[in-house]
Amino acid sequence: MSDMTSAADAPRSPGRPRSSRADEAIVEATLDLLAEGSTIEALTIEAIAARAGVGKATIYRRWPGKDALLLDALRRLKGVLPNPAGHSVRDDLVLLVGAVGHNIDPRAAKIMPCLVPEVNRSPDHFRLYQNIIAPRRQLMREVLRRGVRLGELRADLDIEVAMALLTGPMLMQRMLRWHPELDDVLLPDRIVDGVLDGIRAR
């Protein structure tokens, strides 16, 4: 079992080593328990070990504690960071807005909305959650700053409000299907163009 600590970083293959399968089982068990409604408080290493069919020691050999395991498990839901091309601010924003609330794992739709209010009650959990979304948020902030610098966006831009205007509608739609009228493959384009142009008559 000495290869346990690095196995999760190895490329996947149908014949991957037994230890990597244990890592997978542990992350899967964590996500399954959360998707079934477990709170972070109620989620214990014991419960995860039992669900994954491994011993607690197997988990502690790979992760220092519950928060580190949670961070890995929740990152797994999101997939890799998007990579803006850097040519057009509009196109980069469409790419980043399209990635908002997009999860490669269907359990995310159950886990994320329920998790966030809970996360906001605990400073530790809030930091954990910020660790997951901060890199994505920073990508968008940089695109907006570039737009201001290059004169494509208003010089007096309220960056934080602009981020909320771009991400809020997409997240509501992806997580909550808030406006059924808006289920549309072009939604990221419509949101970005709406935020760019504003709604006031000129």
Place this chain on the structure above:
Amino acid sequence: MSDMTSAADAPRSPGRPRSSRADEAIVEATLDLLAEGSTIEALTIEAIAARAGVGKATIYRRWPGKDALLLDALRRLKGVLPNPAGHSVRDDLVLLVGAVGHNIDPRAAKIMPCLVPEVNRSPDHFRLYQNIIAPRRQLMREVLRRGVRLGELRADLDIEVAMALLTGPMLMQRMLRWHPELDDVLLPDRIVDGVLDGIRAR
């Protein structure tokens, strides 16, 4: 107990009749069970009756079934509809955006985010949920249409996208405290002005 069916419509007073207290207890039990993580599926008239300390017949004398009781209980979380003054489109939008995600009951922060994904899996529950938010959404749609008619908003306004741009950021902030940088009493003003003016340089 024959006054049971109309008691919930009577004005509240410290000396309200016993039957009204039973109605209160039933609605409170429903909200408590949801706030504790009960799914709509798992929420039964039996469970509500047990929690409220009443018989099932007491519930059925007041509500035809679980969905009608749920509708009353969830409406209770929201409070009364806002009432736009109709003078300035901007001011009306600030009022309506300020009411988005505002609940008079703190249990809403736990109930609403977790409920909506579930609601979206069942057409019956989706209708129930639309019954709760449709009147609020319609208020905003009418303000936007008035703005277009009076020439304050663009003639080619995409009304549904505009509604998403106005409500999405506020709802994310209220429900999920999405952008900690935006905790601010002026947030409705900042959102409305951002959506009115857009972010593109001119």
